[in-house]
Amino acid sequence: xIALSLAEIAEVVGGQTHDIPDPSALVTGPVxxxxxxxxxxxxxxxxxxxxxxxxxxxxxxxxxxxxxVLASRPVGVPAIVVPDVQAALGALARHVxxxxxxxxxxxxxxxxxxxxxxxxxxxxRRKAPTVFTPGSLNNEIGLPLTALxxxxxxxxxxxxxxxxxxxxxxxxxxxxxxxxxxxxxxxxAHIGEFGGREQIAQAKGELVEALPSADEGGAAxxxxxxxxxxxxxxxxxxxxxxxGESGEADVRAxxxxxxxxxxxxxxxxxxxxxxxxxxxxxxxHHVSNALAAAAxxxxxxxxxxxIATALSEAGSxxxxxxxxxxxxxxxxxxxxxxxANPESMRAALRALAxxxxxxxxxxxxxxxxxxxxxxLAEHDAVGRLAVRLNVGKLVAVGGREASWLQLGAYNExxxxxxxxxxxxxxxxxxxxxxxxxxxxxxxxxxxxxVGLESVAQALLDSGNEGEVAAR
Numbered sequence: 475x476i477a478l479s480l481a482e483i484a485e486v487v488g489g490q491t492h493d494i495p496d497p498s499a500l501v502t503g504p505v506x507x508x509x510x511x512x513x514x515x516x517x518x519x520x521x522x523x524x525x526x527x528x529x530x531x532x533x534x535x536x537x538x539x540x541x542x543v544l545a546s547r548p549v550g551v552p553a554i555v556v557p558d559v560q561a562a563l564g565a566l567a568r569h570v571x572x573x574x575x576x577x578x579x580x581x582x583x584x585x586x587x588x589x590x591x592x593x594x595x596x597x598x599r600r601k602a603p604t605v606f607t608p609g610s611l612n613n614e615i616g617l618p619l620t621a622l623x624x625x626x627x628x629x630x631x632x633x634x635x636x637x638x639x640x641x642x643x644x645x646x647x648x649x650x651x652x653x654x655x656x657x658x659x660x661x662x663a664h665i666g667e668f669g670g671r672e673q674i675a676q677a678k679g680e681l682v683e684a685l686p687s688a689d690e691g692g693a694a695x696x697x698x699x700x701x702x703x704x705x706x707x708x709x710x711x712x713x714x715x716x717x718g719e720s721g722e723a724d725v726r727a728x729x730x731x732x733x734x735x736x737x738x739x740x741x742x743x744x745x746x747x748x749x750x751x752x753x754x755x756x757x758x759h760h761v762s763n764a765l766a767a768a769a770x771x772x773x774x775x776x777x778x779x780x781i782a783t784a785l786s787e788a789g790s791x792x793x794x795x796x797x798x799x800x801x802x803x804x805x806x807x808x809x810x811x812x813x814a815n816p817e818s819m820r821a822a823l824r825a826l827a828x829x830x831x832x833x834x835x836x837x838x839x840x841x842x843x844x845x846x847x848x849x850l851a852e853h854d855a856v857g858r859l860a861v862r863l864n865v866g867k868l869v870a871v872g873g874r875e876a877s878w879l880q881l882g883a884y885n886e887x888x889x890x891x892x893x894x895x896x897x898x899x900x901x902x903x904x905x906x907x908x909x910x911x912x913x914x915x916x917x918x919x920x921x922x923x924v925g926l927e928s929v930a931q932a933l934l935d936s937g938n939e940g941e942v943a944a945r
Contacts, residue, residue, distance in 0.1 A: 475501065475502075475503070475504060475505055475517070475570060475622045475623065475624075475625070476570060476573065476574065476624075476625060476626055477500045477501065477502045478500065478501050478570075479497065479498050479499065479500055479501075480494055480496075480497050480498075480499050480500075480501065480541065480542050480552070480554065481497035481498060483501065483517070483542075483544075483554055483566060484497070484554045486565055486566055486569045487544070487554065487556050487562035487563075487565050487566055488556060488557075488562070488565070489544070489554040489555055489556040489562060490554070490555050490556075491552075491553075491554055491555075492548045492549075492552075492553045492554075492555050493548065493549075493550060493551055493552050493553060494542060494552040494553070494554075495552075499541055499542075499552075500515070500541070501515060501516070501517045501541045501542070502514075502515035502541070503515035503516035503517070503539070503540075503541070504516055504517075504622070504623060505517045505519060505563075505566070505619060505622040505623075506518060506519065506619070507519045507520075507521055507528065507615065507619065509528070509531040509534060509535050509538075512535045512538045512539060512540050513539060514539035515539065515540075515541050516535070516539065516540045516541065517540065517541060517542060517543075517544055518531070518532070518535040518536075518540045518542075518543045518544070519543075519544045519559060519563055519619075520532060520543050520544065520545040520546070520549070520559060521559055521560070521615070522546065522559075528545075529543075529545055529546070529547065529549050532545065532549035532550065532551050532553065533549070533550065533551055536551040536552060542554055544556065544559060544562060544563065544566075545559065546558070546559050560614060560615065563615065563618050563619070564614065564618050564649045566618070566622065567617070567618030567619075567621040567622050567649050567650060568648070568649050568650065570621065570622055570624065571621050571624070571631070571649075571650050571651070574624055574626070574628065574631075576624060576628050576629060576630065576631045577629060577630050577631070577653055577654070577774065578631045578633065578650055578651065578652045578653055578654070579594065579598075579630060579631070579632045579633070579652060579653070579654045579655075579656065579770055580632075580633045580634075580635050580646075580647065580650070580652035580654070580655050580656070580681055581594070581632075581633075581634055581635065581655070581656035581657070581658065581681075581766070582634070582635045582636070582637065582643055582656075582657055582658070582678050582681050583656075583657055583658025583659045583660075583661075583678065583697075583703075584658070584659050584660055584661030584662065584674060584678075584815065584817060585658070585659055585661050585815055585817040585818045585821075586658050586659065586759065586762065586763050586818070587610070587612065587634050587636070587658065588607075588609065588610050588634060588792050588795065588812075589755070589760065589763050589790070589792070589795060589796075590656075590658060590763040590766050590767055591606055591607055591632055591634045592606075592788070592790065592791040592792055593763055593764060593766075593767035593785065593788050594606070594632050594656075594766075594767045594770050594771070595632050595791070596784060596787075596788040596789075596791070597767050597768075597770075597771045597776070597781060597784040597785065597788065598630045598632065598770070598771060598774065598776075599630075600776075600780065600784050601629075601630075601771075601774065601775070601776055601780075602629035602630060603627045603628050603629050603630070604628070604629065604630040604631075604632060605620065605623055605624045605625075605628045605630070605631050605632070606620070606631075606632035606633070606634075607620045607632065607633055607634040608620065608792075609792050609793070610634065610636070610792070610812075610813075611634075612633075612634040612635055612636035613636055614642075614645065614646065614649075617633055617634075617635065617646050617649065617650060618649055618650070620633060621633065621649070621650050630774070631650075633646075633650055633652070635647070635681060637677045637678065637680075638667050638668075639667060639668065639677065640668075640673065640676060640677050640680075641677075641680070642677065642680075643677060643678065643680040643681050643684075644680040644683070644684065647680065647681060647684035648684075651684065651686075652681070652684065652685060653685070653686060653691055653692060653693070654685075654692075654693045654694075654695065654770060654773060654774075655681040655682050655684065655685045655692075655693070655694050655695065655710075655712070656681075656695040656696075656766055656769070656770060657678050657679070657681060657682065657694075657695070657696055657697065657703045657706060658697055658700075658703070658762070658763070658766055659697055659700045659703060659762075659817070660674050660675045660678055660700060660702040660703055661674070661815060661816065661817040662674075662815060662816050662817065662845065662848060662852065665844070665845055665846055665848055667844055667846070669846075671702065672702075675702040675703075675705075675706070678703075678706075679706040679709050682694040682696070682706050682707075682709055682710035682712065683709050683710060685710055685711065685712035686711070686712065687711040687712060688711065688712055688713035692710070692711065692712030692713065693712050693713050693714075693715060693773050694706070694707065694710045694712040694713070694714050694715070695714075695715045695716075695717060695766065695769045695770060695773065696714060696715070696716055696717070697716075697717060697718055697762065697766070698716035698717060698718035698720040698722055698723040698726075699718035699719055699720055699723075699762070700718075704716070715769050715772075715773060717762075717765040717766050717768070717769040718762065718765060719761070719762075719765075723765075724744070724745055724769070725742075725743065725744050725745075725765050725768050725769040725772060726743050726765065727740040727741065727742060727743070727761050727764075727765055728740065728741040728743060729741045730758065730761055732758060732828045733752065734831070735756070735829060736756045736757065736825050736826075736828035736829035737752065737753050737754060737755065737756055738751075738752075738753050738755070738757070738758050738760055738761045738764075739751065739752040739753070740761055740764075742764075742765075742768055742778060742781065742782050742785070743778075744768060744769075744772045744778045744781065745772065746772060746777055746778055747777060747778035747779065748778055749778040749779045749781070749782035749783075750782060751764065751782045751785045751786050752786050753785060753786060753788070754786070754787070754788065754789050755788070755789070755790060755796065756796050756798055756808070756825050756829060757796060757821055757822065757824065757825030757828070758821070758824060758825070758828070759818075759821035759824070759825070764785050767781075767785065768781045768782075768785065771784070792812070793812065794809050794810065794811045794812035794927050794930070795810060795812050796808060796809075796810045796822070796825065797809040797810070797930075798829075799934055801933075801934065801936075803912045804912040804913045805910055805911075805912060805913070805914050805915075805916065805933070806829070806833075806914070806915045806916065807916050807918070807930055807933050807934055808822075808825070808826065808829070808915065808916065808917045808918065809918055809927060809930035809931075810822050810917060810918065810919040811918050811919055811920060811922075811924075811925075811926040811927040811929070811930055812922060812927070813921055813922045814839075814840070814841075814842045814919050814920050814921045815842055815845075815921075816842060816845070816852045816855070816856065818919075819839070819842060819856050819919060820856065820859055822917055822919050823837060823856070823859055823860055823863055823865065823917070824863065825917075826863070826865060826915060826917040827863040827864065827865065829915055830865075830866075830915040833913050833914065833915050834866040834867075834911070834913065834914045834915070835864075835865050835866045835867075835914070835915045835916075835917070836865070836866060836867050836868075836869065836906070836910075836914060836915065836916040836917065837860050837865045837867070837868050837869070837917050837919075838869045838871060838902055838906070838916060838917065838918045838919070838926065838929055839856065839860075839868065839869070839870055839871065839876070839879055839917075839919055839920060840870070840871045840872045840875075840876055840919075840920025840921065840924035840926050841853070841872050841873070841874075841875030841876055841879075841920060841921055841923075841924060842856075842875065842920070842921055843921040843922075843923055844921075849875060849878075850878055853875050853876075853878035853879045853882065854878050854879075854881065854882035854885075855882065856879055856882065857870070857878070857879040857880060857881065857882025857883035857884075857886065857893070858882045858883065858885070858886035860883050860893075861883050861886040861887035861893075862886065866892070866914075867892050867893065867894070868880065868883045868892070868893040868894070869893075869894055869896060869902050869905060869906070870883075870893070870894070870895045870896070871896055871897075871898065871899060871901070871902045871920065871924065871926060871929070872897075872898065872920070872924055876895055877895050879895075880893050880894065880895040899924075899925060899926060899928045899929050902926075902929050903928075903929055903932045903933070906929070906933060907932075907933075907936055910933070916930075916933060918930040918933075
């Protein structure tokens with residue numbers, strides 16, 4: 475964070491100083507909520523959760539070098555006390571972003587946000603210092619913490635914005651007003667909470683409504699291939715840039731193919747020229763993500779050749795998102811277990827089919843959460859798609875939703891033993907250890923709550939130990 479005195483922070487957040495001998499003392503380190511991340515000069519934000527109360531760590535973080543604690547009550551060490559810690563954190567982020575004047579890029583969408591954010595960051599940091607959301611910290615706490623990690627050297631601030639209801643993105647844009655806003659897609663993630671895709675579109679479109687006008691440099695980057703996103707052009711004063719495979723897109727892909735390993739290649743077209751891209755990431759769905767990143771980079775002055783080079787060299791920065799690892803015995807493990815929704819599940823299965831040509835493929839899948847009344851139909855459809863893509867074996871892991879996956883596969887193709895329903899992650903591990911053979915490709919994917927990353931890790935550990943069936 476930029477250096478601010480404790481007195482200035484107290485004024486910005488409307489707080490009272492307690493046990494602070496020198497209000498002119500500076501916060502020069504990061505703003506953190508995890509006591510393990512405290513560095514000399516940090517500001518520690520004390521949230522009172524259901525199981526852990528950050529106030530209990532106040533003395534320890536000051537002893538570790540924190541300049542002060544942002545708290546909701548006096549804690550016996552230097553503190554700025556406020557009525558609402560979350561609101562104070564947001565006010566501080568808003569103050570710092572305005573003071574810095576950095577170019578702020580915000581993005582949202584039902585699927586692909588984190589992968590696209592990582593691509594944008596890797597492209598832009600070739601041009602200038604860039605700060606971006608780590609992982610998926612895209613809510614009312616993670617977003618301001620990311621914004622506060624910017625410094626005077628930061629030129630681009632790339633923030634992922636998530637939503638679980640109407641008004642959430644509007645709130646985030648008030649904390650960190652964007653100049654460029656990107657909407658990737660409107661799918662069915664969290665549809666059980668929103669109530670329908672139209673409501674999801676309403677929520678996602680709050681991002682483009684918050685942008686400055688075209689005369690003030692505002693730019694709305696919209697997916698030309700998604701009708702609900704494209705319609706958001708009428709909801710913004712900003713200049714509209716379209717990306718996609720549509721011929722009407724300003725930034726588009728032509729001649730899309732997949733390499734033998736399942737990595738996308740295409741000809742990138744931008745208003746400033748064209749150049750070829752071959753990505754290191756896996757799956758055709760990354761073409762749309764790459765085009766979105768290219769549209770942002772073009773808007774910020776990068777040439778087509780610069781963008782293509784950066785996209786071709788970009789990797790995955792966030793854990794458990796199409797992480798591809800080949801074991802010494804030739805088994806390939808694709809760990810995409812961070813989260814799942816119908817769109818990302820279909821994309822991962824298609825990537826598996828492309829990667830597994832000529833090899834035996836496994837889809838180890840668990841439930842997709844928060845689908846509401848659509849849950850049965852969506853799980854059934856994913857199971858059926860696995861059959862249509864000729865996946866070698868489906869292992870559905872968990873309870874009711876997993877049984878719907880398996881039943882969909884069974885009804886689509888009468889697979890018999892080619893699809894199986896197991897109770898939990900350990901049962902899946904035991905099955906795979908007994909039946910995997912060299913050269914197989916295994917996709918592991920489910921909503922985060924299922925914890926299927928343990929299956930992927932166990933398979934990698936088994937490969938290192940040489941535990942594979944000799945078949």
